[in-house]
Amino acid sequence: MTTPDELERAFTLMTAAARYDALRTRDSLAFGDDGDAALSRAEVLELLALSEVVARKAGYGRQLAVRSARQAGASWAQIGAALGTSKQAAWEAHNRWIDDQAKQHDNPGHLGWDADDIAAAHALADAPDEDAEAGDGDGKQDTGKGAGTERATPDRA
Numbered sequence: 001m002t003t004p005d006e007l008e009r010a011f012t013l014m015t016a017a018a019r020y021d022a023l024r025t026r027d028s029l030a031f032g033d034d035g036d037a038a039l040s041r042a043e044v045l046e047l048l049a050l051s052e053v054v055a056r057k058a059g060y061g062r063q064l065a066v067r068s069a070r071q072a073g074a075s076w077a078q079i080g081a082a083l084g085t086s087k088q089a090a091w092e093a094h095n096r097w098i099d100d101q102a103k104q105h106d107n108p109g110h111l112g113w114d115a116d117d118i119a120a121a122h123a124l125a126d127a128p129d130e131d132a133e134a135g136d137g138d139g140k141q142d143t144g145k146g147a148g149t150e151r152a153t154p155d156r157a
Contacts, residue, residue, distance in 0.1 A: 076088075
């Protein structure tokens, strides 16, 4: 049986998406009056596994783009707007991704981030927004004061 873990090593995002699209197109055009499917059981399972691979790879690329946006000075409000979510949800998803990278470091055969990489990523994610214009859109600079979690959040940063 084909699994997402097997396919993830074999495909880039572009090649996985192309294969997924080819199988999905064949599948959607296959059902005629006789009800025969053009895809075999193995191909349908590959289609399912490829959908997971595409989601994983796109999600990883999305978080790399979030990191790049922070490096370019984008606020969490701007990042949230670009992702169609709140600044808090964008920040939380990005920090979960950073923590997942730390876990990958301990898995054989995976490239994950070491302690220095994780610290640098959290520092970038938790850094205050650079100016009031880059803030949450209310024209006020966030002060970073108030109760909350150990690390700063977008509402505090």
